[in-house]
Amino acid sequence: MNYPSRRLVGVMALAIGLSTGLTACFPVIVGGAVMTGFVATDRRTSGAQLEDEGIELRAASRIRDNLGERVHVNATSYNRRVLLTGEVPSAQDRQLVEQVVARVDNVQSVVNELVVLGTSTLTQRSSDVLVTGRVKAGFVDAKDLFANAYKVVTERGTVYLMGRVTQREADRATDxxxxxxxxxxxxxxxxxISEDELRNMLPQPAPESKSTAK
Known part of the structure; x- marks a missing residue:
């Protein structure tokens, strides 16, 4: 495997790791080398993270129960705010999906980005997965971003960015x-969020210990 291929595998592995919402240090193997000490921080509370996972599962189940296989819908929850992406056959179905998801427990708001189109192909969805990986890898490479502060969703080449971030971080990630x-x-x-809120979220450095000379 040549160097560019090894690097692509490495950044994709990092991107996959970030998408799992890990909150501790873990080793990552890239091209035979072990990288340690990579800290992925999620700015949601642990309770919000669990609720988001539950919301996504319940939303998917209820969409399937109400609309069957005639729609292709992804429901992505971040801090109890649900993003709907994908394709539906009619405007009525688009509205119905939103209504169904809005009634899911703990959902605070719904952002409906569904489009009335034919269902995307496997090739299109595979391309979207690659695009998501590239965007996440770009966040990992950026020295001024906390990559795990973002959730990335791609549908038909359109990238949706979610997260609790400052205006500066939002603009940088968008670029x-x-x-x-x-x-x-x-x-x-x-x-x-404000820069002050961000500073309060970041781990504070441990105070320096003072040694006593004898």
Whole structure:
């Protein structure tokens, strides 16, 4: 495997790791080398993370129960705010999906980005997965971003960015996503926080211990 291929495998592995919401240090193997000490931080509370997972499962189940296989819908929850992406056959179905998801327990709001189109092909969905990986890899490479503060969803080349971020972080991430190969459009679904709020979220450095000379 040549170097570019090894690097692509490495950044994709990092991107997959980030998408799992890990909150501790873990080793990552890239091209035979072990990288340790990579800290992935999620800015949601642990309770919100669990609720988001439950919301996504319940939303998917209820969409399937109410609309069957005639729609292709992804429900992505971040801090109890649900993003709907994918394709539906009619405007009525688009509205119905939103109503069904809005009634799911703990959902605070719904962002409906569903389009009335034919269901995307396997090739299109595979391309979207690659685009998502490239965007996440770009966040990992950026020295001024906390990559795991973002959730990335791609549908038909449109990239949706979610997360609790400052305006500075939102703009920086948007610039990276827009310059990524395969991205046709970027839609921001951020919860904007202040720089002070961000500083309060970050781990504080341990105080220096004072040694006593004898």
């Amino acid at each position: 990276i996503a827009r310059s990524t190969s395969g991205v046709q459009k970027v839609v921001r679904v951020f919860e904007i």
